[in-house]
Amino acid sequence: MNRWPDKGRLVAVGLIGLVFMFGAPQVLQLFTVINLTTAIALAVLALSLGLVWGFGGILCFGQTTFFGLGAYAYAVAAQNFGDTTGAVIVAILVAAAAAAILGYFMFWGRISDVYLGVITLTVTLILFNLIRRTSGPEYKIGTALLGGFNGTSAPPLQVPWSGAMLFPTQMFYVAMGALLIAYFGCIWLTRTHFGRVCVAIRENETRAELIGYDTRLYKLGLFSIGGGLAGLAGILMANGIGRVTPDLFGLPYAAQAIIWVIVGGRGTLIGPVLGAFGIFYLTSWLGTQQTVNANMVLGLVLIGFVLLLPKGVVPWVMERVARPRRSAKAGRARVRAGRRAMQPAE
Amino acid sequence: MARQRRETVLETQDLTMRFGGVVANERVDFQLDKGELRCLIGPNGAGKSTFFKCLTGQLKPTEGTVTINGVDTTGADPHQVAELGVGIKTQVPNVFDALSVEENIWLASRRFHPDKKAAALTAETVERVRLGDIRRRQVGALAHGQRQWVELAMVVAAEPWLVLLDEPAAGMTDEETEFTAGLIRAINETATLIVVEHDMNFIRAIAQKVTVFHRGAILIEGTMDEVSADPTVRDVYLGHKH
Numbered sequence: 001m002n003r004w005p006d007k008g009r010l011v012a013v014g015l016i017g018l019v020f021m022f023g024a025p026q027v028l029q030l031f032t033v034i035n036l037t038t039a040i041a042l043a044v045l046a047l048s049l050g051l052v053w054g055f056g057g058i059l060c061f062g063q064t065t066f067f068g069l070g071a072y073a074y075a076v077a078a079q080n081f082g083d084t085t086g087a088v089i090v091a092i093l094v095a096a097a098a099a100a101i102l103g104y105f106m107f108w109g110r111i112s113d114v115y116l117g118v119i120t121l122t123v124t125l126i127l128f129n130l131i132r133r134t135s136g137p138e139y140k141i142g143t144a145l146l147g148g149f150n151g152t153s154a155p156p157l158q159v160p161w162s163g164a165m166l167f168p169t170q171m172f173y174v175a176m177g178a179l180l181i182a183y184f185g186c187i188w189l190t191r192t193h194f195g196r197v198c199v200a201i202r203e204n205e206t207r208a209e210l211i212g213y214d215t216r217l218y219k220l221g222l223f224s225i226g227g228g229l230a231g232l233a234g235i236l237m238a239n240g241i242g243r244v245t246p247d248l249f250g251l252p253y254a255a256q257a258i259i260w261v262i263v264g265g266r267g268t269l270i271g272p273v274l275g276a277f278g279i280f281y282l283t284s285w286l287g288t289q290q291t292v293n294a295n296m297v298l299g300l301v302l303i304g305f306v307l308l309l310p311k312g313v314v315p316w317v318m319e320r321v322a323r324p325r326r327s328a329k330a331g332r333a334r335v336r337a338g339r340r341a342m343q344p345a346e
Numbered sequence: 347m348a349r350q351r352r353e354t355v356l357e358t359q360d361l362t363m364r365f366g367g368v369v370a371n372e373r374v375d376f377q378l379d380k381g382e383l384r385c386l387i388g389p390n391g392a393g394k395s396t397f398f399k400c401l402t403g404q405l406k407p408t409e410g411t412v413t414i415n416g417v418d419t420t421g422a423d424p425h426q427v428a429e430l431g432v433g434i435k436t437q438v439p440n441v442f443d444a445l446s447v448e449e450n451i452w453l454a455s456r457r458f459h460p461d462k463k464a465a466a467l468t469a470e471t472v473e474r475v476r477l478g479d480i481r482r483r484q485v486g487a488l489a490h491g492q493r494q495w496v497e498l499a500m501v502v503a504a505e506p507w508l509v510l511l512d513e514p515a516a517g518m519t520d521e522e523t524e525f526t527a528g529l530i531r532a533i534n535e536t537a538t539l540i541v542v543e544h545d546m547n548f549i550r551a552i553a554q555k556v557t558v559f560h561r562g563a564i565l566i567e568g569t570m571d572e573v574s575a576d577p578t579v580r581d582v583y584l585g586h587k588h
Contacts, residue, residue, distance in 0.1 A: 193456055193461075196449070196453060197453065199442075199444075199445065200442050200445065200453050203442035203443055203444050203445060204440055204441065204442050204443070206404075206424075206436070206440050207436075207440040207441060207442060207497075207500075208442075208453075209423065209424040209425045209428070210402070210424050210425075210428060210434045210436065210440065211428060211434075211453065211454040211457055211500060211504060212425050212428030212429050212457045212458065212504070213425055213457060214423075214425045215425070
């Protein structure tokens with residue numbers, strides 16, 4: 001069985017990604033490049049939800065839990081260590097571990113889909129409110145003050161072992177590189193035995209169990225990887241805006257993550273990434289004008305997609321691109337079968 | 347080494363399953379010997395399917411024990427039962443709808459076999475169950491009989507030594523049923539089977555020994571002829587049909 005039938009398409013995505021990565025800073029203004037870094041961070045968050053929800057069927061309404069924890073862990077660790085390489089590792093591990101702990105209780109408790117969404121959303125909102133109330137000087141981890149509503153500063157990434165800070169343009173390269181690596185890592189993961197079992201569980205958990213897979217373990221594995229990836233998104237976000245604030249845990253980001261995946265296309269990985277970029281620019285553009293409320297437009301976009309394009313943009317486009325070609329192939333096969341039928345039987 | 351001639355590979359003792367006040371199974375003692383092809387029959391609500399679900403770990407019995415190959419599996423999860431080398435087919439086809447026929451079978455085979463062997467077994471099973479023409483189709487788009495076969499193929503591809511099938515011929519045409527009966531006899535060459543069925547013609551085609559369930563308990567066990575001759579069986583079950 002060929003597990004890479006879309007090799008050409010993947011190479012094209014990789015090339016476009018690389019051209020964008022090295023080309024954008026040459027042609028765009030610095031302000032736009034810095035803005036793009038934030039959009040990339042959100043795209044990684046979208047990718048993590050696209051993996052967990054789209055390929056594992058785990059509707060995590062609070063993917064921002066791990067996004068925010070990653071960002072805070074990075075900021076706190078970087079302030080304490082004075083070095084950011086270790087902070088990056090700590091942040092990803094903290095986010096993945098949080099997902100593993102939360103996932104353990106949900107999957108071993110056999111929580112059903114809808115409640116899983118409710119629980120994850122509640123967790124992120126609890127963290128939002130908790131961290132908002134840490135404004136006093138007594139709330140500090142090591143030397144890092146949590147800063148309550150105002151958050152705390154996130155030291156910019158440094159070149160490993162040299163301590164030199166990255167410039168915003170270099171930060172863009174790092175973010176875009178991370179997105180590409182994460183994207184292709186996710187593609188690879190979904191085609192391993194592990195990834196295929198996760199898809200099988202999404203399709204029919206009972207059957208997956210009956211053929212001998214401990215579905216809880218697979219879901220936990222996928223959820224933890226998704227958590228770590230959201231943590232990475234948090235690190236990039238912290239770098240993009242230079243601060244971490246409780247907003248990272250808030251409902252707007254949590255809900256938008258779901259919207260990115262729905263708009264882009266659940267069950268694909270490129271869809272959520274494009275969805276995140278698209279919605280990011282839609283909201284930024286809406287923010288520059290005064291006539292309509294940005295959130296109202298977002299809500300309309302979501303309703304429109306759920307009603308008209310429930311599968312999302314990418315699957316919709318792929319169906320339209322792939323269908324004529326496939327029917328042509330089937331036509332040829334039919335002609336061949338017809339010819340064979342005309343030959344005398346043995 | 348000459349072992350005991352009859353080797354019990356599956357056994358239940360005092361198996362009782364209650365749903366609130368409803369007793370679905372009451373004190374069922376059941377033995378299955380190695381190499382058997384056993385049919386479980388009985389009228390609707392006789393407790394066959396509940397009994398089947400207790401064997402496969404889909405239900406946890408209220409009382410009593412289930413032993414498979416000497417291992418106590420009472421209250422075990424389905425994946426733990428499957429890990430013992432047990433292949434399970436449920437009543438309503440449980441398949442991975444969005445995946446291809448091949449992928450469905452491969453997933454079942456790969457669980458217990460390394461990559462290359464799983465691929466070979468998948469190809470072999472596709473031939474054996476005559477799914478070659480539709481192997482790349484999405485299972486969700488297939489007809490009911492084909493979905494049943496995909497599920498059977500998933501069971502076969504894992505090479506289990508014990509196979510538990512709940513209504514494998516349900517909703518099939520006569521022709522399809524005949525092919526399924528042949529498949530089941532072929533599976534029986536290498537594995538022990540329990541088949542829960544409704545369709546009497548199908549049971550006649552495959553049955554060696556039959557266990558009749560009635561009101562949650564075993565009414566009688568024996569060959570098809572012995573069972574059909576029993577007046578109570580005629581009354582509660584066959585009588586309505588013939």
